[in-house]
Amino acid sequence: MKTRQILCTVALAAAMAANAQNDGGISQEMLKTITAQPEQSQAQKALTNAIQHNGIELLARGKAQLAPVPATFSIETKKQSIQNQKSSGRCWMFSGLNVLRGQFAAANPDKAVVFSQDYLFFWDQLEKANLMLQGIIDTGKKDINDPEVQFFFAAPINDGGTFCGVIDLVSKYGLVPQSVAPETFSSESTAQMRRILSSKLREYGLKLRKMLAEGKKANAVKAEKTVMLKDIYRMLCMAYGEPVKEFKYAHVNAEGKVAGEEKTYTPLSFAEECGATNLADKYLMVMNDPRNEYHKVYEIQYDRHTYDGHNWRYLNLPMEEIEQLAIASLKDGQKMYSSYDTGKMLDRKRGFCSMQNFDYANLFETQFPMTKAERLLTRDSGSTHAMTLTAVNLNADNKPDAWKVENSWGTESGQKGYLIMTGEWFKEYMFRLVVDKKYATKAQLKQAEAKPIPLKYDDALFEDE
Numbered sequence: 001m002k003t004r005q006i007l008c009t010v011a012l013a014a015a016m017a018a019n020a021q022n023d024g025g026i027s028q029e030m031l032k033t034i035t036a037q038p039e040q041s042q043a044q045k046a047l048t049n050a051i052q053h054n055g056i057e058l059l060a061r062g063k064a065q066l067a068p069v070p071a072t073f074s075i076e077t078k079k080q081s082i083q084n085q086k087s088s089g090r091c092w093m094f095s096g097l098n099v100l101r102g103q104f105a106a107a108n109p110d111k112a113v114v115f116s117q118d119y120l121f122f123w124d125q126l127e128k129a130n131l132m133l134q135g136i137i138d139t140g141k142k143d144i145n146d147p148e149v150q151f152f153f154a155a156p157i158n159d160g161g162t163f164c165g166v167i168d169l170v171s172k173y174g175l176v177p178q179s180v181a182p183e184t185f186s187s188e189s190t191a192q193m194r195r196i197l198s199s200k201l202r203e204y205g206l207k208l209r210k211m212l213a214e215g216k217k218a219n220a221v222k223a224e225k226t227v228m229l230k231d232i233y234r235m236l237c238m239a240y241g242e243p244v245k246e247f248k249y250a251h252v253n254a255e256g257k258v259a260g261e262e263k264t265y266t267p268l269s270f271a272e273e274c275g276a277t278n279l280a281d282k283y284l285m286v287m288n289d290p291r292n293e294y295h296k297v298y299e300i301q302y303d304r305h306t307y308d309g310h311n312w313r314y315l316n317l318p319m320e321e322i323e324q325l326a327i328a329s330l331k332d333g334q335k336m337y338s339s340y341d342t343g344k345m346l347d348r349k350r351g352f353c354s355m356q357n358f359d360y361a362n363l364f365e366t367q368f369p370m371t372k373a374e375r376l377l378t379r380d381s382g383s384t385h386a387m388t389l390t391a392v393n394l395n396a397d398n399k400p401d402a403w404k405v406e407n408s409w410g411t412e413s414g415q416k417g418y419l420i421m422t423g424e425w426f427k428e429y430m431f432r433l434v435v436d437k438k439y440a441t442k443a444q445l446k447q448a449e450a451k452p453i454p455l456k457y458d459d460a461l462f463e464d465e
Contacts, residue, residue, distance in 0.1 A: 061358060070393060070422075075393075076392075078333065086189065093121060095386040096165075096166030097175075099335050106333050112252065116177060119180075119243055119267070120166075122236055122240045124161070130229055132201050134225070137225065153202055157194060159194060163337045164303075164312050170279060177249055180247045181244060204225075208225065248263070286314055286316075287314040288319050289431070292316055294317055295316070297314070297315055297450045299313040300455045314432070325444075326389060326392065330392055332439070338386065339430075340384070340405075341381045342429070343385075382460060383461060388406040391404035402420060404418055407419050
């Protein structure tokens with residue numbers, strides 16, 4: 001009798017579990033409710049037909065696309081040549097180097113320079129390879145399925161990043177002119193090398209974990225990692241060219257004419273002459289992250305380019321304070337590294353970012369009411385693309401109503417290489433800003449010195465730029 005009761009109890013529990021599982025599906029009753037749509041009007045039928053035969057962006061075009069793109073700015077920095085990152089994710093590097101060459105030009109009005117992206121990218125990839133391998137060593141005692149271990153295996157190397165990478169790489173490896181280390185096919189189209197290097201690094205990661213599991217001494221593991229990096233270096237040389245150690249160069253002006261005597265430089269001495277020194281002490285990283293408390297410092301784990309470098313650490317500020325920092329910098333002729341969720345509400349053809357570019361709500365007879373914080377919480381938005389902030393227009397109330405950024409998509413893109421943003425769009429989709437500390441308030445500088453609150457590597461906001 002007892003056995004029968006137990007079997008009945010087990011069967012009942014199984015049935016309840018099955019019902020609970022099935023209850024989460026779309027039942028026939030639920031399907032009737034879902035599909036019981038009101039009869040469409042003639043206008044709705046016409047709209048449905050149009051959606052099925054046309055691009056949604058074309059049909060959702062909003063009133064902003066009937067108006068001209070803002071063309072005048074009350075505060076604008078000096079223009080410089082537009083660069084093109086092509087098929088790569090190096091926007092962070094292009095924006096960062098644009099800031100550095102803009103500062104050089106401001107200090108040297110008769111000269112202009114374009115720094116080599118290929119040169120710095122070479123070292124970025126070698127450092128990221130080491131960052132991955134050392135991460136595997138540091139987490140060697142954890143199970144391979146541990147989320148932190150899988151973080152390194154999931155994306156062993158990438159071409160995205162932040163201004164922290166520019167700071168650490170320039171401080172360690174210096175700069176060279178673009179003419180000394182021009183772009184290669186692989187630096188302008190990074191996907192193939194990324195896949196090849198990722199596969200190699202995963203292989204190496206498994207080998208290092210095996211050595212650790214076998215109890216190999218730390219020196220032996222380090223020696224093996226060095227051999228691995230030597231192989232990675234060789235592969236990088238084949239794709240991007242071996243980095244120069246010394247070179248001759250004469251500065252030129254904006255027209256490309258010689259504007260100085262030829263000298264012999266090392267990458268570090270060239271960076272020093274161009275004023276790109278002590279970068280870590282010069283800049284304040286700020287961010288608008290409405291999910292977290294303002295006027296606090298946050299730091300994202302593993303969000304760096306070099307193992308011995310800086311994670312992205314930022315002071316979280318409301319947009320009004322970020323706008324004032326940006327305006328103060330622009331008034332002084334200084335460009336800034338900044339980042340955005342650029343794909344949202346972008347009229348790519350005209351290079352115009354406006355909340356009125358597309359009216360998806362009326363097209364589909366619904367609403368999209370999420371706030372900036374809610375979009376971040378649900379991964380509907382994030383900091384995805386870095387550009388160089390160059391201009392702002394202040395209205396009659398001295399409030400910013402339009403912004404201008406130097407992009408890295410070439411001169412054929414947008415407004416001859418620039419994107420224009422409305423003040424409203426800027427508030428909704430701008431995230432990061434790097435500004436010289438001299439434009440910050442005493443209160444902000446004091447707040448920035450606080451111990452950072454740690455955020456995990458898989459935080460929704462921190463997609464690589």
